[in-house]
Amino acid sequence: MDFKKIADGIWEAPPTAKKGMLVPARIYATDELFKEMDQGVFEQVTNVACLPGIQKYALCMPDGHWGYGFPIGGVAAMDTATGVISPGGIGFDINCGMRFLRTNLTEAEVKPKLRELVDQLFYAIPCGVGTKGPLRLKEDEFREVMVQGARGVIRRGYGWPEDAERIENSGCIPGADPAKVSAKATSRGINQLGTLGSGNHYLEIQVIYPGNIYDLDVARTLGVDREFQVVVMFHSGSRGFGHQVGTDYLEIFGRAMKRYGITVLDRELACAPFSSPEGQDYFKAMVCAANSAFANRQVITHRIREVFSDIFKRDARDLGLEIIYDVCHNIAKIERYRVDGQEKELLVHRKGATRSFPPGHPELAERYRAIGQPVIIGGSMETGSYLLIGTDKAMEDSFGSTAHGSGRTMSRTAARKKVHGRDLLQRMEQKGIYVRAASLSGVAEEAGMAYKDISAVVDAVEKLGISKKVVRLQPIGNIKG
Amino acid sequence: MSYRYLEEVAIADVAFEAEGRTLSEVFEASALALTETMVDLDGLSPVQSRQISLTAEDLETLLFRWLAELIYLKDSACLLFGRFEISIREATEWELQATVWGDLIDYEKMSLRMDVKAVTYHLFALEQTPQGWRARIVLDI
Numbered sequence: 001m002d003f004k005k006i007a008d009g010i011w012e013a014p015p016t017a018k019k020g021m022l023v024p025a026r027i028y029a030t031d032e033l034f035k036e037m038d039q040g041v042f043e044q045v046t047n048v049a050c051l052p053g054i055q056k057y058a059l060c061m062p063d064g065h066w067g068y069g070f071p072i073g074g075v076a077a078m079d080t081a082t083g084v085i086s087p088g089g090i091g092f093d094i095n096c097g098m099r100f101l102r103t104n105l106t107e108a109e110v111k112p113k114l115r116e117l118v119d120q121l122f123y124a125i126p127c128g129v130g131t132k133g134p135l136r137l138k139e140d141e142f143r144e145v146m147v148q149g150a151r152g153v154i155r156r157g158y159g160w161p162e163d164a165e166r167i168e169n170s171g172c173i174p175g176a177d178p179a180k181v182s183a184k185a186t187s188r189g190i191n192q193l194g195t196l197g198s199g200n201h202y203l204e205i206q207v208i209y210p211g212n213i214y215d216l217d218v219a220r221t222l223g224v225d226r227e228f229q230v231v232v233m234f235h236s237g238s239r240g241f242g243h244q245v246g247t248d249y250l251e252i253f254g255r256a257m258k259r260y261g262i263t264v265l266d267r268e269l270a271c272a273p274f275s276s277p278e279g280q281d282y283f284k285a286m287v288c289a290a291n292s293a294f295a296n297r298q299v300i301t302h303r304i305r306e307v308f309s310d311i312f313k314r315d316a317r318d319l320g321l322e323i324i325y326d327v328c329h330n331i332a333k334i335e336r337y338r339v340d341g342q343e344k345e346l347l348v349h350r351k352g353a354t355r356s357f358p359p360g361h362p363e364l365a366e367r368y369r370a371i372g373q374p375v376i377i378g379g380s381m382e383t384g385s386y387l388l389i390g391t392d393k394a395m396e397d398s399f400g401s402t403a404h405g406s407g408r409t410m411s412r413t414a415a416r417k418k419v420h421g422r423d424l425l426q427r428m429e430q431k432g433i434y435v436r437a438a439s440l441s442g443v444a445e446e447a448g449m450a451y452k453d454i455s456a457v458v459d460a461v462e463k464l465g466i467s468k469k470v471v472r473l474q475p476i477g478n479i480k481g
Numbered sequence: 482m483s484y485r486y487l488e489e490v491a492i493a494d495v496a497f498e499a500e501g502r503t504l505s506e507v508f509e510a511s512a513l514a515l516t517e518t519m520v521d522l523d524g525l526s527p528v529q530s531r532q533i534s535l536t537a538e539d540l541e542t543l544l545f546r547w548l549a550e551l552i553y554l555k556d557s558a559c560l561l562f563g564r565f566e567i568s569i570r571e572a573t574e575w576e577l578q579a580t581v582w583g584d585l586i587d588y589e590k591m592s593l594r595m596d597v598k599a600v601t602y603h604l605f606a607l608e609q610t611p612q613g614w615r616a617r618i619v620l621d622i
Contacts, residue, residue: 038492066492068603068619092599092621129519129596130559130586188556198596199622200493240556243598243621247549250602251542267602411492412595412622439594481596 003027003034003042009464012057013046020050020265028398029062030460036409036452040066041073047265048076052273053083055339055346059398061353062460063407063452067091069268072352073407077399078274080334080345084262085279086271087253087286089349091330092246093197094286095293096237097168098327098354098376098404099301100387102223103308104320105230107207107476114205117311118434118477121203124303126195127481128438133194133299142190142292143178149291150298153193158302165365166323168355168373171294173333177284182248185285189241189292194299196236198438198481200405200446202381203234203300205477212472218371218389219471222324231473232304232321233385235378236297236481237330242289249282274347283332290331297326324387325374329354329404335363337399348399356390356402356467375467377458379406381435382428382448384474386458393465402467406454415450416441428478437480446480482506484514487617491603495595495620502613504540505567508547508577511616512565515548515600516583518620519555521592525563527582535577541607543575544616548600551581555597559586595622 003011003025011034015021025045027034041064048070049058055077064073069088078084110117126133135153137145145152150164150171164171178186196203210227219225238245253270256278257263262271272278301323305316312319332349339346357364357373364373373390383406394400410418421440424447428435437443461467482501490496497514501507516522533550537543554560562583569577586593598621606617 040491066490068491068494068601068621072493088603092601128588129593130555130561132559184553184557188553192556199598240553240598243556244553247552247599251545254602267605270602408493411488411490412495413486413488438588439592441594445595 009460015049018046021046023049023054024057025049026057027060027064028460028464030456033062033452033456033460037064038066041071044071045074047269048074050265051076051078051084051086051269051271052262053078055079061403063403063405063457065407067351069266070349070351073403074351075349075353075399075401077337077346077348080274080347083274083347084271085274085283085332085347086269086349087246087249087282088268088270089351090286090332091351092243093237093330094242094245095290095328096330097293097297098233098235098329098378099297100324100376101232101301101304102320102322102324103230103232107228107230110205110230113311114434114477117205117307118436118479120307120311121304122436122479124307125203125300125479127479128198131195132191135193135299137190139186139190142186145295146178146181146288146291147176148172149294153295153298158299163298163301163323165367167294167326168328170365171298173287173290175284176287176291178288180281180285181245181288185241185244185248188244189239192239192241193296194303195239196234196300196479196481197239198442201236201481203479204232204475206231206233206385206473206475208471209474214469214471215389221371222374223322224324224387224471233376233378233473234300236300238289238293239296241292245285245289249285252278286332290328294326325376327354327376335400337395346399350401352404353401354404355400356394357400358390358392358395375402377403377405379454380448380451381446381475381478381480383454384472386454386469387471387473388458388467389470391465391468394467397464398466402461403457406451406457408450409452410450412445415447416444418449419444419447433475433478435478435480443480482510484510491619494622497618499616500613504569504614507614507616508544508567508569509565511544511548511618512551512562515551515597515620516561516563518597519594520561522563524591525561526584527564528584529560530580530582531560533579533581536574538574540575541605543577544607545600545602547577548618552597552599561586597622
């Protein structure tokens with residue numbers, strides 16, 4: 001594929017690179033990360049550049065890799081009046097995202113109780129295949145959660161009133177309509193709130209080690225400014241509910257495309273005009289799933305507070321277990337950007353990409369207005385993660401988006417052949433990381449060697465200016481779905 | 482009937498190729514490849530059964546719906562299936578009737594692996610070969 005370096009960290013294929021491309025395709029990556037990218041990324045980002053109504057360019061972030069439909073790391077903004085919405089640009093795990101909590105505890109206080117803490121979290125937060133959460137909601141109550149998001153469970157006692165404003169969109173995206181959700185999706189997800197899931201979903205106890213605070217002012221404002229401070233990060237989404245919404249609409253869109261005369265280069269890019277009945281129905285159902293994902297992460301947050309409180313015999317408030325932020329990285333959002341000198345309303349698809357709004361952005365809660373939106377980038381289970389902050393440059397260059405993780409470089413099967421789960425757990429324990437996992441083969445698939453270097457990804461987005469490093473977090477305890 | 486996992490396709494997910502002499506066999510092989518992604522088949526007993534009836538306008542959609550149904554039952558009923566009796570026929574639409582046997586998900590009894598979120602249409606194929614039928618599927622993990 002014909003990608004040329006057009007500036008430091010920016011690679012571009014012109015619209016002539018593939019038949020049907022409407023805009024250029026861009027990959028944001030350092031020379032090293034670009035070289036590591038698989039052929040799937042090049043194919044998929046140029047396929048995305050063919051979607052009707054796409055603005056400026058199809059984008060892939062430095063953690064990009066081969067997905068289905070869009071590449072993981074893909075960002076595409078469509079004109080809401082003339083463009084399409086594509087479930088393949090969001091993923092089946094609608095509003096898969098990251099949540100990050102602080103504590104007042106230090107590594108020295110946590111280390112003696114680490115095993116007990118991780119073991120108890122492992123039992124309190126069900127993970128793996130086909131698990132049920134602690135809530136038993138009736139169907140009408142679950143529909144309330146689809147509309148209310150995090151607040152729908154906070155008012156049932158799963159959280160603190162101030163939690164909601166510390167979540168992207170205050171934990172509730174407007175526009176949900178449960179009538180657009182199938183009975184199957186409801187019955188598949190109704191018992192799964194408060195479950196972690198599987199694959200690359202995890203929960204980590206992390207530490208801020210000396211030398212890992214890059215922006216002390218922002219870190220202080222967010223309350224993550226102390227060396228050896230313990231924090232908690234986790235990765236989860238909308239579970240079976242979102243997966244079923246995605247499955248239902250993939251079929252509906254496959255049929256709708258014929259009616260609208262749209263053809264795509266990959267059936268997973270099935271799409272419909274955003275303004276069409278099918279496009280609007282999917283958006284309303286997608287918002288239901290996104291809101292249920294906020295609620296899922298909220299129930300998990302509540303369980304984390306209960307477990308910490310139990311282990312340390314102190315109230316969770318006294319332990320300072322506050323939410324720093326919660327980001328969506330599989331989502332489509334209506335946002336406003338300047339395109340060719342004009343402000344436009346766009347539908348921004350982010351599939352494995354994080355919103356990165358700058359200081360002063362009107363959509364940010366008061367608490368974040370002065371500093372910008374926290375960006376949570378989760379690494380592999382061995383290497384650590386980062387907290388960053390949004391920038392003005394992201395609004396100019398990447399539709400307010402940045403990377404979401406470290407990005408795979410090796411297939412699951414290949415990783416399993418290279419390392420045994422039990423050996424990996426031992427190696428991690430020698431490094432001081434205690435792991436509890438639902439599946440040993442799953443652990444092997446998530447080995448650090450199967451991923452890109454997270455620091456290289458974060459340095460790439462910082463060099464591009466689309467987000468800025470605040471703190472690096474390193475794991476001492478991990479729960480693997 | 483056989484299946485094999487494809488190593489360097491859709492690296493974050495799981496891709497497989499399934500083959501069978503008949504349509505029923507390729508549907509069965511695909512279902513086994515799906516279940517084996519989630520659990521060690523050796524520890525899965527055929528103690529519970531379910532009837533599945535599906536229709537679709539074409540065979541590819543029927544295969545998609547078949548696997549999607551098994552994934553749906555994994556979350557809604559917490560059931561995984563390892564034994565299948567499938568009959569497929571063409572009437573006004575394609576029709577599938579199946580009895581499936583398996584067990585409730587139980588971490589004490591089974592060696593569970595990765596959860597499958599969905600069947601994808603990425604690189605999806607169902608084609609006739611000189612030996613019968615071949616399917617290629619990418620599962621979202």
